[in-house]
Amino acid sequence: MLLFPVLKIGWLNGWLLIALLYLTYSILLKVFPKDVVARLYNRIGRSKKRKIHILIGSFLAFVYFSLVIFSPLRIGSVIFVPGLIIFILGLVGFVVALFNFKNTPLNKPATDGLYRISRHPQQLMFFVTFIGISIAVSSWIVLLIQLLSSIFLHSRVLAEENACLEKYGETYQDYMNQVPRYLLFF
Secondary structure (H helix, E strand, O other): OEOOOOOOOOOOEOHHHHHHHHHHHHHHHHHOOHHHHHHHOOOOOOOHHHHHHHHHHHHHHHHHHHHHHOOEOOOOOOOHHHHHHHHHHHHHHHHHHHHHHHOOOOOOOOOOHHHHOOOOHHHHHHHHHHHHHHHHOOEHHHHHHHHHHHHHHHHHHHHHHHHHHHHHOHHHHHHHHHOOOEOOEO
16 A cells, blocks of 8 residues: 555546445435435534534545545555455445435334444444545555544534434433444444
């Protein structure tokens, strides 16, 4: 892997993977019921400190996207295939998590499917896809920026948990006690 990506405009750049991810996400948002989509974008529970963290994380995500869009996919390198496999696993997991969320009644927290092993499988799988993209473009700085962005955007997850605690009360607290935030840890 390179420290800095070689930036250039090209058809075989990281934007292809980002476009595939967001095209898939956009299609699902269009076919899901409007009340499910509205529930995905609940902004309750965001304190001023969390909003600042989310803003910093969003800025870092913008830098990440800017670098990836102009970074060629390292198709000939040994690391491209593992990066692509990680991206595909993350994308499939993200789609499964969205369907798990969609199939949950609106008056209950999502706790089935991937939500049995992670309280935030959508965010976790998004993170996995971006790690895969970082590896596919073979850049340490892109990977580092992605990790920093995720650390700051963790505030979004905490705000979401506060909103779920307010909405679902003891049911969600019991769920939090049984299921880790991110897979096997936290």
